[in-house]
Amino acid sequence: MALKLLQPGLQPAGQFDLVDGTTLAGGEWVNAATASGSELAAADVTEVGPLSAGTTALAFAPGAKLLATGALPTSGQVFGGLADEGTTGYGTSFGTVIGTAVGKGTGFGTLNTTGVVVVGPQTTSGSGKVTIWHAAGLYGISGTPATAGAVAPLSGLAVNVQVYSNAAGYLGGSTMTGVSATSGPVGISLGAVRDTSLVSTTATAAGVTPATVEFYALYLKAL
Numbered sequence: 446m447a448l449k450l451l452q453p454g455l456q457p458a459g460q461f462d463l464v465d466g467t468t469l470a471g472g473e474w475v476n477a478a479t480a481s482g483s484e485l486a487a488a489d490v491t492e493v494g495p496l497s498a499g500t501t502a503l504a505f506a507p508g509a510k511l512l513a514t515g516a517l518p519t520s521g522q523v524f525g526g527l528a529d530e531g532t533t534g535y536g537t538s539f540g541t542v543i544g545t546a547v548g549k550g551t552g553f554g555t556l557n558t559t560g561v562v563v564v565g566p567q568t569t570s571g572s573g574k575v576t577i578w579h580a581a582g583l584y585g586i587s588g589t590p591a592t593a594g595a596v597a598p599l600s601g602l603a604v605n606v607q608v609y610s611n612a613a614g615y616l617g618g619s620t621m622t623g624v625s626a627t628s629g630p631v632g633i634s635l636g637a638v639r640d641t642s643l644v645s646t647t648a649t650a651a652g653v654t655p656a657t658v659e660f661y662a663l664y665l666k667a668l
Contacts, residue, residue, distance in 0.1 A: 447471030447531045447588040449660050454580020458526055463575040464506040469567065471531020472590040473507045473614030474631055475577060477524040480504040505575055507614025512629045523629075526579035527665065528614070530569045533588070581667035585638060585660035590615050595622035599661050602634035608663050616663070635662035 448471045462480065463469075479501040511523055569575055578584065591599040594617035599608060602618050607630045610616055611623025616631060618624075637658045 447533065447586060447590055448527055448529055448578070449585030449587070450578070451583035451585055451662065453578055453582040453584060453665075456580075457529065458524075458577045458579040460572075460574045460576050462502060462504040463530075463569050463573060464504045465573075467506055467569070469507070469528050469530050469532070469569065469575065470589040471528060471533070471567075472584075472586040472588065472616075473528045474510055474590075474610035474616065475505040475525055475528045475575060475614055476508045476510065478504055478506050478508075505577065507612075508610070509612055509623055509625070510610045510629045510631050511627050524579070526577035527584060527586075529576035529578060530567050531588075532567050533563055578665070580665070582665055583635070583662060584632075584665050585662050586616060587658075587660040591661045594618075597621045599634065599663065600637070600658070602636075602661075604634060604636045606634045608632045608634050630666060632663045632665040635664060637661050 461477075463475075464478065464480065469475075480503070505525070505528075507528070508525075510525055586599055593613070594611060594615045597618035597620045599616040602608065606618055608616050609619055609621060609624045609628050610631050611621055613623070615621075618634075619628075638660050639658050
């Protein structure tokens with residue numbers, strides 16, 4: 446999974462419609478937006494719940510966290526959060542299977558060449574919705590959202606560096622491609638977490654130096 450709940454806010458903001466055609470790795474920043482006229486969604490999305498001007502349904506899509514327009518102190522930040530659904534782990538319909546036929550070995554995490562098999566599509570395929578975590582707390586981000594920023598991705602940030610998102614929802618520093626003067630900070634970087642282990646005893650406790658980065662920790666700021 447790409448989003449790991451460490452010490453998150455007690456509950457997510459909720460489950461919202463995801464803009465059609467969006468594929469999430471999991472852990473991206475997603476912003477509130479409005480669905481176009483061609484947007485497909487269940488009746489519980491298009492006919493009830495938040496609507497823009499009473500006609501256009503609320504939907505979410507990856508993007509940069511931007512500051513709302515307007516003069517201080519009335520200006521603020523657009524509503525958004527970290528996307529829970531993804532392409533591996535519990536963000537898929539059935540999760541992953543670790544291990545293959547005897548003799549072929551086992552794998553861990555996203556090492557699909559050594560036995561990890563994704564079971565089922567990402568959960569948004571069936572529901573068209575995304576669970577959004579918005580409250581201040583500690584979260585872990587792995588995979589594409591943490592490492593794919595063209596410049597200064599989350600994986601390259603030191604502790605206490607401000608974290609932003611770009612147009613793809615990926616996380617990184619203020620110099621990351623797609624971050625502008627109107628971007629608002631998502632949170633604060635807390636560095637890499639290394640100590641992946643398949644057993645309850647950590648690698649460190651067993652006297653092994655952990656080398657694999659499991660995820661990158663950040664503190665998500667409250668809106």
